[in-house]
Amino acid sequence: xxxxxxxxxxxxxxxxxxxxxxxxxxxxxxxxADASLLQSTVxxxxxxxxxxxxxxxxxxxxxxxxxxxxxxxxGVKIADPNGGMLSQHWEPFADALANAPSPQELIQLINExxxxxxxxxxxxxxxxxxxxxxxxxxxEALLEAAKEGVASIVGAVAMDLGILTTPQLHWMVWARNKGxxxxxxxxxxxxxxxxxxxxxxxxxxxxxxxxxxxxxxVDGANGVGGLKLKVLEKLxxxxxxxxxxxxxxxxxxxxxxxxxxxxxxxxxxHGFGSSDAGIRCASLDGDADRLVYFTVNPExxxxxxxxDGDKILSLFALFIREQLSILNERxxxxxxxxxxxxxxxxxxxxxxxxxxxxxxxxxxxxxxxxVKYLHEKAAEFDIGIYFEANGHGTILxxxxxxxxxxxxxxxxxxxxxxSDAEKAALRLLATSRLINQAVGDALSGVLLVEVILQxxxxxxxxxxxxxxxxxxxxLKVKVADRTAVITTNAETVVVSPPGLQEAINxxxxxxxxxxxxxxxxxxxxxxxxxxxxxxxxxxxxxxxxVAKLVxxxxx
Ligand SMILES: CC(=O)N[C@H]1[C@@H](OP(=O)(O)O)O[C@H](CO)[C@@H](O)[C@@H]1O
Ligand SMILES: [Mg+2]
Numbered sequence: 331x332x333x334x335x336x337x338x339x340x341x342x343x344x345x346x347x348x349x350x351x352x353x354x355x356x357x358x359x360x361x362x363a364d365a366s367l368l369q370s371t372v373x374x375x376x377x378x379x380x381x382x383x384x385x386x387x388x389x390x391x392x393x394x395x396x397x398x399x400x401x402x403x404x405g406v407k408i409a410d411p412n413g414g415m416l417s418q419h420w421e422p423f424a425d426a427l428a429n430a431p432s433p434q435e436l437i438q439l440i441n442e443x444x445x446x447x448x449x450x451x452x453x454x455x456x457x458x459x460x461x462x463x464x465x466x467x468x469x470e471a472l473l474e475a476a477k478e479g480v481a482s483i484v485g486a487v488a489m490d491l492g493i494l495t496t497p498q499l500h501w502m503v504w505a506r507n508k509g510x511x512x513x514x515x516x517x518x519x520x521x522x523x524x525x526x527x528x529x530x531x532x533x534x535x536x537x538x539x540x541x542x543x544x545x546x547x548v549d550g551a552n553g554v555g556g557l558k559l560k561v562l563e564k565l566x567x568x569x570x571x572x573x574x575x576x577x578x579x580x581x582x583x584x585x586x587x588x589x590x591x592x593x594x595x596x597x598x599x600h601g602f603g604s605s606d607a608g609i610r611c612a613s614l615d616g617d618a619d620r621l622v623y624f625t626v627n628p629e630x631x632x633x634x635x636x637x638d639g640d641k642i643l644s645l646f647a648l649f650i651r652e653q654l655s656i657l658n659e660r661x662x663x664x665x666x667x668x669x670x671x672x673x674x675x676x677x678x679x680x681x682x683x684x685x686x687x688x689x690x691x692x693x694x695x696x697x698x699x700x701v702k703y704l705h706e707k708a709a710e711f712d713i714g715i716y717f718e719a720n721g722h723g724t725i726l727x728x729x730x731x732x733x734x735x736x737x738x739x740x741x742x743x744x745x746x747x748x749s750d751a752e753k754a755a756l757r758l759l760a761t762s763r764l765i766n767q768a769v770g771d772a773l774s775g776v777l778l779v780e781v782i783l784q785x786x787x788x789x790x791x792x793x794x795x796x797x798x799x800x801x802x803x804x805l806k807v808k809v810a811d812r813t814a815v816i817t818t819n820a821e822t823v824v825v826s827p828p829g830l831q832e833a834i835n836x837x838x839x840x841x842x843x844x845x846x847x848x849x850x851x852x853x854x855x856x857x858x859x860x861x862x863x864x865x866x867x868x869x870x871x872x873x874x875x876v877a878k879l880v881x882x883x884x885x
Contacts, residue, residue, distance in 0.1 A: 331437075331440070331441060331444070331451055331452060332452045334452075334484065335451065335452050335453075335483070335484050336437060338482045338483075338484065339377070339433070339436065339437055339440070339482045339483075340433050340434075340437065341482075342373070342478050342479070342481070342482040343373070343374075343433040343436050343437075343482070344433050345478075346369055346370040346373035346374070346475060346478070346479075347370060347432075347433075348370040348371070348428070348429065348430070348431065349367050349370070352367055353429055354367075354371055354425070354428045354429065355425050355428075356407075356416070356421045356424040356425050356428070357852050357853055358699075358700040358701070358702070358852040358853060359397065359405065359407060359853060360375075360393075360405050360406050360407025360408065360416075361375070361405055361406050361407070361424075361428060362396050362399060362403060362404070362405035362853070363403065363404075363405070364402060364403055364404075365396075365402060365403060365404035365466065365468035365472070366468075368404055368405070368406065368468075368472060369471070369472065369475050370428075370475075371406065371428045372394065372406045372472045372473075372475040372476050372479070373475040373476065373478055373479040374427045374428050374430075374436070374479055375392060375406045375408065375424070375427075375428070375476060375479060376392065376459070376475065376476040376477065376478060376479020376480040376481075376482070376488070377427065377440070377479045377480070377482060377483060378408065378420075378423070378424055378427055378479075379391075379392045379408055379459045379476075379479075379480060380457045380459060380479070380480050380482075380483035380486035381440070381443070381444065381447075381449055381457075381483065382408065382410070382416070382420065383457035383458060383459055383486065384449050384450060384451070384455050384457045384483070384485070384486070385447055385449045386410075386411050387455065388411035388507045389411065389458045389459070389460060389503055389506040389507055390408060390409065390410065390411065390457075390458070390459050390460070390503065391408065391409030391413075391459070391460045391461075391462070391499050391500060391502065391503035392406060392407075392408055392409070392459055392460070392461050392462075392476050392480075393406070393407055393408075393409060393462050393463070393464075393494075393496050393499045393500070393617075394406050394461075394462070394463035394464070394466075394469050394472050394473055394476065395407075395463065395464040395466070395469075395496055395616070395617040396464075396466065396616070397464075397496070397590075397615055397616050397617045397619070397620075398551070398584050398588055398589070398590035398591075398615040398616050398617075398620070399584065399616070400583075400584060400585070401466060401467075401582055401583040401584065401585070402468075403466075404466050404468045404469065404472060406472070406476070408424075409460075409499060409500045409503040409504075409768070410503075411503070411507045412504060412507070412768070413500045413501060413503045413504025413505075413507070413767070413768025413769065414500070414702065414705055414768060414769065415701065415702045415705075415769075418702070423439075423443055426439055427439060427440075451484075452484055452485075453484035453485040454485070455485060456485050456486070456487070457480075457483065457485055457486035457487070458486070458487050458489065459480050459486065459487070459488045459489070460488075460489050460491055460499060460502055460503055460506070461473055461476050461477065461480075461488050461489065461490050461491060462491045462492070462493070462494035462496075462498070462499035462502075463492070463493060463494070464493065464494075464495075464496070464553060464554045464616060464617045465493055465552075465553055465554045465557075465577050465583065466583065469493075473490065476488070477490065491514070493554055493557075494514065494554065494558075495554050495555055495558055495617055495618035495619070495771070495772070495773065496617040496618065496619045496769070497618060497619050497766050497768065497769050497770065497771030497772070497773070497774070498514060498517055498558070498771075498773075500766070500768035500769045501517055501766050501767075501768050501769075501771070502514070502517065503768065504767060504768035505517075518561060518562055518565065519565075520763055520764075521562060521764055521773065521774055521777060522562060522565035522566055523763075524760040524761070524763040524764035525566055525569075525764055525777045525781060526565075526566070526567060527756070527760040528757060528760045528761065528764065528778075528781040528785070529567070529568055529569075529781055529784065531753050531756055531757050531760070531785075532781070532784055532785050533785070544570060545570045545571075545572060545609065545610070546569070546570065546571050546572070546610050546611070546612060546776075546780060547571075547572045547573075547574060547602070547606060547609055547610070547611045547612075548571055548572070548573050548574070548611070548612045548613070548614065548776065549574055549575050549587055549588065549589075549592070549599040549601065549602065549611065549612070549613040549614065550573050550574065550575045550576040550577060550587075550614055551575060551583065551584055551587045551588030551589065551591075551599075551613065551614050551615055551616045551618075552575045552576070552577045552579075552581040552582055552583045552584065552585070552587055552588075552616075553577055553583050553584070553588070553614070553615070553616040553617060553618065554577070554616075554617060554618055555614035555615075555616075555617070555618030555772055555773065556573040556574075556575060556576030556577060556578075556614065557576055557577060557578070558618065558773060559571065559573055559614075559773055559776070560573055560576065562773060562777075566777070569777075569780055574601045574602070575587045575588075575599065575600065575601050581600065581601070583616050584615075584616045585600075586599060586600040587599040587600050587601070587613070588613060588614065588615050588616055589613045589614055589615040589620040589621060589622045589720070589721050589772070590615050590616075590620065590720065591613075592613040592622055592624060592634070592636070593613075593620075593622050593636065593638055593639075593719070593720050593721060594804075596633075596634060596636055597632040597633065597634060598611075598624070598626050598632045598633075598634050599613055602626055603626065603632075604626060604627075604628060604629070606626045607625070607626050607627065607628035608625060608626075608628070609625065609626070610623065610625065610783075610789070610790040611623065611624050611625060611626065612624070612776055612779075614772040614773075614776075615721070615772070618771070618772045618773060619722055619769060619770050619771060619772060620639075620720055620721035620722045620770065620772055621639075621642065621721045621770075621772035621775040621776060621779075622636060622637065622638050622639065622642075622720075622721040623636075623637035623641075623642070623779065623790060623793075624636050624637060625637075625790055625791070625794075635794060637790060637793065637794050638680070638719050638720070638721060638799075639717040639718050639719045639720055639721040639722065639723055640675070640679050640680050640683035640717060640719050640799075641683065641793065641794065641796065642717060642721065642723065642775065642779060643673065643675070643679075643683070643687075643715055643716075643717035643723060644683060644686060644687060644796050644797070645779060645782055645783075645793055645796070646715050646725055646778065646782070647671075647673060647687060647690065647692060647715055648690070648786075648796075649761075649782045649785065649786075650671060650713055650715065650725065650758070650761070651671065651690065651692070652754075653754040653755075653757050653758050653761075654669050654671060654713075654754075654758075656750050656751060656753075656754035657669075657738070657751055657754045657755055657758075659751070660742070660746075660749070660750075660751035667734055667738075669712040669713060669731060670693075670711045670712045670713070671692065671693070671711060671712065671713045671714075671715070672693050672695060672707070672708060672710065672711035672713070672714045672715070673687055673692050673693060673694045673695065673714075673715050673716075674694075674695045674696075674697060674704045674707045674708045674714060674715065674716035674717075675694060675695070675696060675697075675704075675716070675717065675718075676696065676697060676698065676699050676703075676704065676718055676719075676820065676821070677696060677699075677820055677821050677822050677847050677849075677860065678699065678718065678719045678720075678804075678860060679696075679717075679718075679719055680719060680799045680800055680802060680862070681800050681843070681845055681862050682797045682798060682799050682800045683797060683799075685797070686796060686797040695707050696819075696820035696822070697820055698817075698820055698821050699718070699821060699849065699852065700852055701718070701722055701769065701770065704716035704717075704718065704723070705724075705726070705769070708724075708725075708726045709726050709728070711726070711728065712727070712728050712730075712731035713725060713726070713727055713728075713731065713758075714726045714728075717770075721770075721772070721775075722770040723770045723775075724765050724766050724767070724769065724770045724771060724774075724775070725761065725762075725765045725778075726767060727758075727761075727762040727767070732759070732762055735755055735758055735759050735762070736759065738755050739752065739755040739756055739759060742755060761778065764777060764778055764781075765778055800843060800862045800863070800864070800869075801862065801863060801864070801865055801866040801868070801869040802860065802861065802862045802869050803859075803860075803861050803866075803869045803870045803872075803873035804858060804859065804860050804873070805858070805859040805873050805874070805877045806851070806854070806856040806857070806858055806859075807848075807856060807857045807858075807859060807877050807880045807881055807884075808855070808856055809856075809857050809880065809881070809884040809885060810884065810885065811884070812850035812851065812855060812856060812857050812884075813850060814826065814827060814884055815827070815830075815848065815849065815850045815857055815880075815884065817847075817848075817849050821847060821849040822847045823847075824847075824848060827883050827884065829883070830848075830879065830880070830883045833879045833883075834846055834847070834848065834876055834879060837872060837875050837876055837879065838861075838872065838876075840872075841863040841864070841868050841871075841872050842863065842864045842868070843862065843863055843864040844861070844862065844863045844868070844872055845861070845862040845863075846859070846860065846861040846862070846872050846873070846876050847859075847860055848860075848876060848880055857880050857884065859873050859876050859877045859880060860873070861873035861876060
């Protein structure tokens with residue numbers, strides 16, 4: 331690097347010295363820590379993003395968020411050119427960069443890395459980085475640190491987009507790199523217009539369900555999602571949404587609220603009670619990339635019926651399958667094409683959901699935990715639907731399939747306007763525009779769930795009856811070294827330490843409908859245990875005995 335570049339980095343990095351004795355690592359969700367520790371990390375991620383943009387000659391995103399974690403935490407992650415997560419191949423460099431102890435060592439690392447990656451440096455090429463943050467108070471100063479990181483690379487420009495949901499930022503990066511209009515307004519317009527299009531395509535005989543159900547109440551986790559949903563709602567004719575915990579009413583982010591809390595604790599979030607019994611409710615997480623639905627039980631001590639990511643996936647799969655089969659039944663069109671529909675889950679998907687989807691004749695794929703694995707797998711299909719049980723997921727449409735759909739819609743509207751086949755093709759096209767193609771997005775997810783329920787003429791109760799979840803239990807076990815647990819087969823089988831899997835099998839075999847697996851968490855220093863069985867007591871007891879085994883083998 332030339333002298334000007336070197337002195338730029340030296341000058342600014344000396345204002346962002348890393349905290350002593352803290353080692354950070356770029357995990358499945360980027361860097362996360364107490365916000366007070368992150369100034370230097372976020373500054374350096376600014377540098378990383380600029381280098382990534384130079385390397386890929388594309389727009390890159392930086393999102394400052396700690397999602398469902400507590401408000402005093404924060405985090406930072408990179409959105410790659412396709413709007414997805416940072417290429418895994420760059421993660422070790424991200425770690426090294428964040429942990430370089432001094433400005434000189436930082437310069438040395440950058441020098442080595444740009445040489446190895448063949449990155450053209452020193453202002454020859456331009457780089458553009460989109461910056462966003464969630465509503466955390468620490469976000470403002472951290473975003474400034476990211477800007478300084480970007481500005482320390484000659485030729486790199488940062489665009490501050492302010493407060494956004496994580497999926498909005500990813501969507502904007504995706505859209506920009508496709509040459510589409512990519513502002514927040516464009517996002518809002520694309521979602522709302524495709525929603526209205528799907529509403530207009532609802533078969534007239536199906537469009538009503540009973541009166542008590544036509545309002546949706548959304549828990550915004552006291553974060554960014556509720557705010558953005560209010561903006562969207564104004565453009566959605568015919569959908570009534572009440573937002574609670576929207577961050578404007580004084581509640582604390584993620585405290586007793588939000589999708590993570592609701593899904594893990596299986597209780598109503600703050601601000602919801604027995605007077606909401608029977609009403610269709612939904613909950614977003616702190617940065618609005620997760621969504622779950624629920625209803626509050628009438629006799630309530632906060633108990634709820636949870637409609638989780640697996641059930642959202644099932645609803646989406648039914649809808650997509652219905653449209654595909656209508657399309658397949660059409661006669662006499664050119665260019666016949668059997669679309670490949672793939673379902674992607676992790677081992678945490680409730681066994682009842684997997685059975686249900688299999689019974690529908692769908693192709694189910696299991697991947698390890700972590701959105702990047704699910705997303706990658708789903709991208710192999712014409713239409714790939716992926717969800718984690720915790721409510722993160724989306725539907726991916728391949729470019730070639732969207733091209734085919736566009737051609738087919740044109741052909742059908744010329745030859746058989748108003749036909750069922752044309753409507754089915756239009757529904758699929760609108761769905762591909764409504765549902766975020768970059769990452770799971772609670773806002774586009776809510777809109778799709780709502781329009782599909784209306785399309786089916788279903789209440790949340792009817793939807794929840796698709797299948798009954800098997801009782802399950804998740805536990806965490808603290809061990810000396812969680813990396814000692816090595817798994818295979820999408821994390822369902824332990825290969826090391828030796829003997830542990832046999833012991834788990836032995837335990838699981840004692841339970842009717844028993845299923846159990848253990849894996850090291852990618853985000854916490856624990857080993858997670860998941861167990862399912864035919865009753866809650868049995869699931870609890872299986873989880874407890876396997877947790878003891880983990881402790882014995884690794885304690
Ligand atoms: C069981 C569980 O919910 N695991 C979560 C959690 O990962 P762990 O690796 O289990 O800590 O955080 C991930 C990132 O948010 C999310 O993708 C994943 O689903
Ligand atoms: Mg999140």
